[in-house]
Amino acid sequence: MTAEDAARTILNGLKAAGINLIATLPDINLAPLLHEVEADRDVIHVPLCREEEGIGICAGGYLVGKKCAAIMQNGGFFNSNNAIVTTLLQYHIPLLLLIYYAGDIGDRTFSTSGSMTEPVLQALGIRHYVMREPDDAPELIKRAQILAEDSKRPVALLLTKESLGRRASIKSL
Amino acid sequence: MKRFDCLGIIAGAATDTLVVTSAGAVTLEWNALRPSDGNFRVRTLGLCSSIALGMALGLPQRKVIALDGDGSLLMNLCSLPTIARMHPKNLVHIVFDNEVYEASGSKQTATATGTDLVGMARAAGIRQALWTHSVDEFARIVTEALNGHELFFIGAKVTTERTEVPPYPMDEVENK
Secondary structure: OEHHHHHHHHHHHHHHOOOOEEEEOOOHHHHHHHHHHHHOOOOEEEEOOOHHHHHHHHHHHHHOOOOEEEEEEHHHHHHOHHHHHHHHHHHOOOEEEEEEOOOOOOOOOOHHHHHHHHHHHHHOOOEEEEEOOHHHHHHHHHHHHHHHHHHOOEEEEEEOOHHHOEOOOOOOO | OOHHHHHHHHHHHOOOOEEEEOOOHHHHHHHHHOOOOOEEEOOOOOOHHHHHHHHHHHOOOOOEEEEEEHHHHHHOOOHHHHHHHHOOOOEEEEEEEOOEEHHHOOEEOHHHHOOOHHHHHHHHOOOEEEEEOOHHHHHHHHHHHHHOOOOEEEEEEOOOOOOOOOOOOOOHHHHO
16 A cells, blocks of 8 residues: 555544544654645644644543544654643543654664653553554554543554555655 | 732633633632633643643634643743644633742742743734733733634733632542
């Protein structure tokens, strides 16, 4: 699947799960997905300056009835930890986190971030699932959103490079 | 100016408005003045403006007020360009600037040495960003903001004086 098709598949999965507010911060591997999010008229797209503010924006959206998702790199997840703990977890607020898994097996960048990602999620008690195939996106997103709403906690999907499809135009880093 | 006096003016002008209050004494003072299901108390320092932005985007037909502090906003300055970029016309962002981390031992914040939060808001792209210099002026601007249809950022330099009020009556999950 191309990156563009993967991006559309993931966004359609988010919309099918009822997501209607998406906060994002770019990573080059997320660029096609964010392009789709930006172009979509059905979802409110909030481009962020720092990921932690996105946790607050999504929490506020939830409080007034929106279904929210935040898309970021794992570095941004690390940036967001205080907000995740003292807002999402403390208030029992669900949020779907789509985290690009930089430093995953086979990746030539951010191996330290990659090594810390799942342990930190685990330490926070955040259920997380690794997505390796774009075809899996709709089902995984649907189930993750159900889990988030049922548990009233954040749930993370770790998006590996291959889950975001083949990139035609940009040489892999 | 005294923060409690300013809050009293907002309470008089904002009947059913959703109000998000920053971590700190402002939450307790506000809740004593206007107890309501429409109040949300923020526990993450800095996140007040972002949570209010999310509410404003999600409910564009309702006014949302953020009651922020200087220490809080300084921790999340990037919310200013994001608010400016999204430009919700139903958001009124009010900052009470007492130049100290009041809830954390009253050490000075950067506004004590000249950082101008209204100037930063304006530079971020919020056109209606202004300081108010008296309680009367604050009342006039808040009334204009609540009755209008425009994004506002309102600054008020206040004293560090706290008003004795009861403790917050609920925990976080009850507040949600």
